[in-house]
Amino acid sequence: MFDNTYFPKAKKFWQSGKMYEWSQPTIHSMTHALHYGTSVFEGIRAYKTSRDPAVFRLKEHLDRLFHSASILRMTVPYTKEEITESIKLVVKENKLDSAYIRPLLFYSYGNLGLLPKASPVELSIGAWEWGAYLGEKAEKGVHACIVPWRRIHRSQFNMTAKLGGVYVQSAISGMEARSKGFDEAIFLNIEGRVAEGPGENIFIIKNGILKTNNNAESILEGITRSSLLEIAKNIGIETAVGPIEKEELFNADEAFFCGTAVEISSIVRVTDASDPNSPEKEYSIGNGEFGAMTKKIKQTYLGVVTGNLSQYENWLTFVFD
Numbered sequence: 001m002f003d004n005t006y007f008p009k010a011k012k013f014w015q016s017g018k019m020y021e022w023s024q025p026t027i028h029s030m031t032h033a034l035h036y037g038t039s040v041f042e043g044i045r046a047y048k049t050s051r052d053p054a055v056f057r058l059k060e061h062l063d064r065l066f067h068s069a070s071i072l073r074m075t076v077p078y079t080k081e082e083i084t085e086s087i088k089l090v091v092k093e094n095k096l097d098s099a100y101i102r103p104l105l106f107y108s109y110g111n112l113g114l115l116p117k118a119s120p121v122e123l124s125i126g127a128w129e130w131g132a133y134l135g136e137k138a139e140k141g142v143h144a145c146i147v148p149w150r151r152i153h154r155s156q157f158n159m160t161a162k163l164g165g166v167y168v169q170s171a172i173s174g175m176e177a178r179s180k181g182f183d184e185a186i187f188l189n190i191e192g193r194v195a196e197g198p199g200e201n202i203f204i205i206k207n208g209i210l211k212t213n214n215n216a217e218s219i220l221e222g223i224t225r226s227s228l229l230e231i232a233k234n235i236g237i238e239t240a241v242g243p244i245e246k247e248e249l250f251n252a253d254e255a256f257f258c259g260t261a262v263e264i265s266s267i268v269r270v271t272d273a274s275d276p277n278s279p280e281k282e283y284s285i286g287n288g289e290f291g292a293m294t295k296k297i298k299q300t301y302l303g304v305v306t307g308n309l310s311q312y313e314n315w316l317t318f319v320f321d
């Protein structure tokens with residue numbers, strides 16, 4: 001019933017304690033989460049290393065999954081250790097060298113009142129081979145569009161959790177940006193400063209200083225973001241954390257998106273379409289090319305995730321250990 005065209009190499013998934021063939025339907029259309037977005041999820045990657053595949057920062061992803069679940073008042077029916085084992089199993093069963101891994105906790109079938117009082121919490125885990133999130137074009141750098149929608153503000157909702165329903169704003173804005181020919185969207189926050197991408201954090205580089213914002217700016221503080229701040233310091237790059245004004249982005253020497261799915265993707269052009277009543281304006285970031293410092297950070301990051309830099313080995317969970 002379900003083919004795997006957009007899920008390369010996906011053969012099986014795990015749900016509530018059992019492995020299923022990828023094509024097998026397992027949920028009822030009256031599932032609570034399907035109607036109200038009452039789910040939480042993680043996006044995790046495993047990379048091919050010289051040993052066996054290794055999951056990057058699994059502990060941090062599971063901590064965030066449980067944090068997200070607590071925001072949605074879910075009682076997670078598994079321990080972190082059990083989920084770790086199930087994730088390893090899914091990567092193994094699909095015979096993947098590298099994988100994007102998607103654990104999803106959701107209020108399942110039981111009732112359809114807004115309060116999921118008779119809907120049990122279920123967990124499913126899928127994994128497949130997912131290449132460049134922003135396409136091959138990302139190798140050269142992407143053209144992002146600042147969309148008119150402002151990122152949901154941290155005073156309006158808890159933006160530290162990965163709640164399914166909140167991603168409707170990301171999905172719509174991403175579609176809007178692409179329908180106008182851009183590679184990705186950028187949100188400003190309600191204060192009018194740079195927030196984040198629909199599924200990415202943003203870094204800028206100016207005069208050799210690597211800067212990003214934090215959750216005071218209504219962003220999800222990503223695990224890639226915090227890893228990069230640490231890696232950058234270790235390779236001698238000065239870092240700063242604080243609000244990023246729109247003009248700082250336009251005048252940056254380099255800028256990039258980062259996140260588990262996107263990894264590191266240079267932003268080489270930005271179109272400001274944030275005000276529907278003013279004409280759009282296009283800016284080249286730096287010299288409009290994938291910058292040298294972004295390249296260095298990306299290379300180091302790829303060295304870290306693939307286990308080539310032993311000082312970061314405690315960030316890796318080997319699938320066959």
Ligand SMILES: Cc1ncc(COP(=O)(O)O)c(C=O)c1O
Nearest residue numbers: 199200201220222223224259260
């Ligand atoms: C809205 C949003 N911001 C930032 C990120 C980057 O987070 P991470 O690096 O943990 O993948 C993601 C991806 O999970 C995201 O969905």
